[in-house]
Amino acid sequence: MKNKKGLEKRAVDDSNTEKLAKYAKAPYFTKKDKKAMEFLQKHPIPAKFLK
Amino acid sequence: MKEDKYEYNRIPEEFYYEFFSEGPKGKIKKLIRYKLISESPDHIFNLSFGDWNEKTFDADDSITTNNKDRQKVLATVADTVLDFTQLHPEAFIFAQGSTLSRTRLYQMGISAYWGEIGGLFRVIGYINGEWKPFRKGINYQAFLIKRK
Numbered sequence: 001m002k003n004k005k006g007l008e009k010r011a012v013d014d015s016n017t018e019k020l021a022k023y024a025k026a027p028y029f030t031k032k033d034k035k036a037m038e039f040l041q042k043h044p045i046p047a048k049f050l051k
Numbered sequence: 052m053k054e055d056k057y058e059y060n061r062i063p064e065e066f067y068y069e070f071f072s073e074g075p076k077g078k079i080k081k082l083i084r085y086k087l088i089s090e091s092p093d094h095i096f097n098l099s100f101g102d103w104n105e106k107t108f109d110a111d112d113s114i115t116t117n118n119k120d121r122q123k124v125l126a127t128v129a130d131t132v133l134d135f136t137q138l139h140p141e142a143f144i145f146a147q148g149s150t151l152s153r154t155r156l157y158q159m160g161i162s163a164y165w166g167e168i169g170g171l172f173r174v175i176g177y178i179n180g181e182w183k184p185f186r187k188g189i190n191y192q193a194f195l196i197k198r199k
Binding site: 011012015020026027028032033035037040045046049050 | 061175
């Protein structure tokens with residue numbers, strides 16, 4: 001199997017409220033979320049894939 | 052096998068992940084965020100991924116970084132999907148690049164780890180007006196991923 005070890009978890013929690021506030025204001029994320037919601041409204045996922 | 056991905060920080064309150072790409076262009080902060088965009092009938096989270104710019108206080112996925120570490124970056128993004136869905140096994144993850152070429156990068160990431168991803172996740176892609184089960188070698192417009 002290709003890169004069997006490749007997807008091992010390597011996260012470190014970093015609850016930095018200042019950083020979080022900064023990221024939360026980034027217009028990029030708002031724009032991306034809006035685009036995603038519009039896409040899913042226009043192209044709904046069939047129920048058979050949502051089970 | 053040599054590990055080939057970056058360590059990342061996780062901001063658990065809002066599902067942000069951050070890491071630094073390192074290469075000839077220097078150290079570049081990458082940011083990934085999973086945002087709940089639909090709660091009914093299922094929880095769908097939007098995956099956003101881009102370079103963080105400290106001057107504009109914004110992220111951007113239209114930049115071609117050329118930091119010679121694309122595979123490592125893709126592996127790191129894939130790793131965050133694994134981490135996030137371990138915490139939220141019920142979550143569906145929607146992924147779409149800002150352009151078709153960016154979406155193709157996601158596809159390359161899925162394809163590169165399909166041996167592992169295919170066993171752990173259900174992946175469907177949107178193409179030609181339809182959602183279909185993921186197959187390697189097809190250029191989808193968007194993806195939806197869920198743990199089996």
